[in-house]
Amino acid sequence: MIESVTVLTNPAAGPRTARATRAATARLRERGLHVTEIAGDTPDHSLELVRHTVAAGTGALVAVGGDGLVWLAWQALAQTGIPLGIVPAGTGNDLARVLHLPSDPVAAADVVADGSTRTIDLGRVRAAGRPDHWFGTVLASGFDSLVTDRANRMRRPRGRLRYNVAMVAELAHLRLLPYRITLDDDDLEMAATMVAVGNASTYGGGMRIAPDARLDDGLLDIVIVTSANRTRLLRLFPTVYRGTHVELDEVTVRRTRRVRLECPGISAYADGEPLGPLPVDVEAVPGAGVVLVPGAQPPNV
Incomplete structure (x- = not known):
């Protein structure tokens, strides 16, 4: 059972993401989860924060945003076993779509709180240098x-x-x-x-x-x-x-x-x-x- 989550957002993403973050975090707290919020000033800073979170330990990482933020999360979460929750708040939201996740942030937060997980493949890309x-x-x-x-x-x-x-x-x-x-x-x-x-x-x-x-x-x-x-x-x-x-x-x-x-x-x-x-x-x-x-x-x- 998940007891604590870390919510990752992009502060430059705009008012839609801000609204989704407020709604999702409020719902997660209503469901009894301990919520920590992180948001980097740049993508590199966000990735640094996520890697620190993974190293310190968290029940789950919740990305509130679009495919770019989900991609960033995978750079730290891949092969760790820590689950990723997604609150879709971007333009494409393709992984959320494939996984049939709800677009409503409160409903998406309920998916996180319910704690049902699925193990999936990821693609790994390698290039010289x-x-x-x-x-x-x-x-x-x-x-x-x-x-x-x-x-x-x-x-x-x-x-x-x-x-x-x-x-x-x-x-x-x-x-x-x-x-x-x-x-x-x-x-x-x-x-x-x-x-x-x-x-x-x-x-x-x-x-x-x-x-x-x-x-x-x-x-x-x-x-x-x-x-x-x-x-x-x-x-x-x-x-x-x-x-x-x-x-x-x-x-x-x-x-x-x-x-x-x-x-x-x-x-x-x-x-x-x-x-x-x-x-x-x-x-x-x-x-x-x-x-x-x-x-x-x-x-x-």
């Missing part, structure tokens, strides 16, 4: 990472519209990219528009890029898109929300325990966070994460 990174949902590379690169360089417009503008701009430069993809049992050299590595099924706020990916099968779903036709790619995007894009000729899905991605000039993003340029080695690590989930967790997610 950089520390290991962990992710829960999807690692992106290619067209979608180029869009994110461009959006991150833009000051305006704000919010999701910035990514839409960046996508239109990047479409003007759409091209096939020279990938080398090394799987457990195969080496592929091919021209592709993008390659996504799914530990879970969704990213980008509900796009089911790897619809058959499972959080506890010990495998990664590698989704390869090979079309450089702008019209075809634009038609493909709506199907990603349904997960039916994998039926198209331009899309190939491979399942593997490990994968190495190489492509000059392309960066990787995982859970929406920048990891740096390829090449990267990605591995599914069974049981590396523990999450607090509703008691009646739906199967096959």
Whole structure:
């Protein structure tokens, strides 16, 4: 039974997160839990605080925010056995969505207080000269990472519209990219528009890029898109929300325990966070994460 929790927030996230934090922490205290709140001035400071919390011991870490904050939490929690609770208060909330967590902060706090846990796989990313990174949902590379690169360089417009503008701009430069993809049992050299590595099924706020990916099968779903036709790619995007894009000729899905991605000039993003340029080695690590989930967790997610 969980008796104490540490609540992690991003103070720069805005009023929505502040409201969610107040509601969730009040509910956790109502349920009899001892609550400690931490919030770093920067992401590095937040990670330092979380690592100190893990070292000192806590019943659970509760991230109030979006996928970026959840990603940060995994950097300290992976393979520790300390459970992660999620109060969704971001834009995408993809891991929360896959786990069928409630969007209401009070209901999400009740999930934490109820104490039902689930053990899941995490993806581990390794690259020469950089520390290991962990992710829960999807690692992106290619067209979608180029869009994110461009959006991150833009000051305006704000919010999701910035990514839409960046996508239109990047479409003007759409091209096939020279990938080398090394799987457990195969080496592929091919021209592709993008390659996504799914530990879970969704990213980008509900796009089911790897619809058959499972959080506890010990495998990664590698989704390869090979079309450089702008019209075809634009038609493909709506199907990603349904997960039916994998039926198209331009899309190939491979399942593997490990994968190495190489492509000059392309960066990787995982859970929406920048990891740096390829090449990267990605591995599914069974049981590396523990999450607090509703008691009646739906199967096959």
